[in-house]
Amino acid sequence: MHEEIEISREQILGPLDLEATLLSGQTSEPQWDLVDGYYSDAEDFGGRTARYRVRQIRTREEPHLKIVITSNDENASLARTVTDHVANVLRLRDDLNAFYQAFDPKGDIVSKTFPQLIGLRLMRGNNPFESLISSISTQHNSIVLWTKSVRLIRDTFGPAVRLSDGSTIHLFPKPDTLASVREHDLETTGLTYRTKYIIEAARRVRDGELNLEELQRDNYETAKTKLMDLPGIGPKVADCFLLYGLGKTEAAPVDIWIHRIVRKLYFQGANVSIDKVAKFLRERYGPWAGYVQLYLFHYARKTRLV
DNA sequence: ATCCAGGACATAC
DNA sequence: GTATGTCATGGA
Numbered sequence: 536m537h538e539e540i541e542i543s544r545e546q547i548l549g550p551l552d553l554e555a556t557l558l559s560g561q562t563s564e565p566q567w568d569l570v571d572g573y574y575s576d577a578e579d580f581g582g583r584t585a586r587y588r589v590r591q592i593r594t595r596e597e598p599h600l601k602i603v604i605t606s607n608d609e610n611a612s613l614a615r616t617v618t619d620h621v622a623n624v625l626r627l628r629d630d631l632n633a634f635y636q637a638f639d640p641k642g643d644i645v646s647k648t649f650p651q652l653i654g655l656r657l658m659r660g661n662n663p664f665e666s667l668i669s670s671i672s673t674q675h676n677s678i679v680l681w682t683k684s685v686r687l688i689r690d691t692f693g694p695a696v697r698l699s700d701g702s703t704i705h706l707f708p709k710p711d712t713l714a715s716v717r718e719h720d721l722e723t724t725g726l727t728y729r730t731k732y733i734i735e736a737a738r739r740v741r742d743g744e745l746n747l748e749e750l751q752r753d754n755y756e757t758a759k760t761k762l763m764d765l766p767g768i769g770p771k772v773a774d775c776f777l778l779y780g781l782g783k784t785e786a787a788p789v790d791i792w793i794h795r796i797v798r799k800l801y802f803q804g805a806n807v808s809i810d811k812v813a814k815f816l817r818e819r820y821g822p823w824a825g826y827v828q829l830y831l832f833h834y835a836r837k838t839r840l841v
Numbered sequence: 842a843t844c845c846a847g848g849a850c851a852t853a854c
Numbered sequence: 855g856t857a858t859g860t861c862a863t864g865g866a
Contacts, residue, residue, distance in 0.1 A: 563847090677846040680864060727862040732849095769849045790847035808856075809848095832847075 536699055540614045542600040542622065544593075549631030551598035552654030553591035556625065560678055561829060562660045562779040563669040565686045573603060577696075577704045578661050580616050583608045584696040586704055587617050595654040605698045626656050626782075634826055644800050645820075645827050648834035655833065657825055659782050663747040664740060665707040666780030670772050671732050680725060687724035688733075692716055713737035732767025739765065751781050755817075758783070770813060778825045787816035787824040795841035796831050 557567050557574050567574040573588035585606040593599045602621060606613050622628060631654070639646045660666030668688070672681045692708040713721075714737040721730045739745040745765065750758045755777065762773040774788035787793070789812045797812045798804055807815075820827045835841050 560847090673846095674848040675846065675861075676848090676863090677865075679866095680846075683864090725863065727864095729862090767849065771848060775847085788847075792847060810855095836847095 536604075536606045536609055536612065538604040538606075538612060538614050540602045540604065540618060542602065542618060542627065544597055544599055546622065547598050547600075547627045548629060549633070549635075550595045550654040551591065551625070551627070551631075551656060552595050553589065553598070553600070553625070555652070555654065556656045556658060559655065559658075559829070559833060560682075562658050562666065563673045563681065563685070563775065564660050564665055564779075565682065565689060573601075576661070577706065578620060579696075579706050580613065580620070583611065583613060583616075584698070584704070584706065585613045585617050586698060586702075587621060589621060598654070605700050605702070607696055607698050609699060624659050624661065626659060629656060629784075629826075631656065634823055637823065645830060648830040651837065652830055652833055655829065657784065657829055658779065660779045661707065663751070663776075663780045664710055664737075667736055667740070667747070667776050668707075668713065668733055670775040670780065671736055671767050672726055672729055673775065674729065674767065674769075674772055676729070684724045684726050688713075688721075691724065692721075710737045710740040714741040729767060732765070736765055736767070747780075755783050755785055759786075770810065774813065778828075784822050784825040785817050785820075787813055787820070787828040789813045789816070789828075790832075792832055792835055792841065793828055796835040799841055800831075 567576045570588060573590045575586060575588040577586040583606060585604050588603040590601045591598055592601060604613055604617050635649055639649060669685050672684050689707045690705045692712055693705040695703050695705055697703050718730055718734060721734060726733060740747060750761060758777060759773050762768050762776060771788050771790055774786040777783040777786035778788060789809050794809050794812055798807055816824045816827060
């Protein structure tokens with residue numbers, strides 16, 4: 536079925552820069568394809584699959600989205616489902632102006648990143664399992680390599696779905712699929728030594744040893760402890776999943792870039808450990824810590840400050 | 842060629 | 855708690 540819908544300004548809290556957000560590479564999941572000026576992605580919604588193509592019209596400050604949906608269901612409308620999903624993935628209900636207002640007037644250090652990043656939003660991954668696997672694949676890996684690997688996982692092991700316009704798209708594989716993939720076969724995606732981490736994580740999800748719904752209900756500390764019980768998941772990858780997979784915005788993944796920039800901007804370059812930086816960000820920024828991490832990261836790389 | 846990637850883990854003190 | 859070596863490839 537083919538549908539065209541819109542998300543209007545009233546449904547978006549504050550500014551939005553769709554392109555900057557989608558291209559910021561934050562969730563570690565495959566980047567949306569660019570087709571005829573529309574950014575395109577797809578997801579399964581309880582057996583129905585929809586590809587949605589999203590384009591921003593009007594300005595950053597008065598954002599408005601056009602969405603073109605193509606599904607594999609000839610009868611049911613997926614308009615409402617896809618609208619909710621897109622609003623969720625792009626975190627359109629996060630009040631960005633409230634974020635700016637919370638720190639700009641006070642002249643907080645993070646506010647110096649605002650002018651060049653207006654409308655940049657945190658994202659959420661397509662679904663928790665995909666987010667978990669993508670997060671694990673990033674450790675000690677480069678952006679180009681893990682992006683390639685995660686795309687290959689999807690296109691090699693994920694189910695192919697034929698849409699009503701005759702096109703075929705690949706969804707990310709389910710836990711039971713990835714759990715039973717042989718290590719040798721998964722290695723063809725270039726994950727190297729992370730391969731066994733991925734399979735083990737998929738197996739634990741499949742067998743219920745890691746319950747993603749339960750993690751969603753857990754508080755930050757509890758969920759993080761459970762996650763770090765998995766091989767290959769340390770504090771940074773756990774925070775990535777908590778932030779992008781579960782939407783826990785107090786999580787601030789501290790990678791080498793955040794470590795450097797926070798030491799430089801907040802501690803006069805002093806040698807502060809990664810753990811302390813993560814804790815510092817959580818305590819100072821609370822529910823905005825994830826946003827602060829996002830803004831500091833792009834500010835640091837854009838200005839080549841570190 | 843040779844260096845390193847948006848870390849994790851073991852081992853060392 | 856903090857410091858150092860290792861991990862396995864592909865891409866720059």
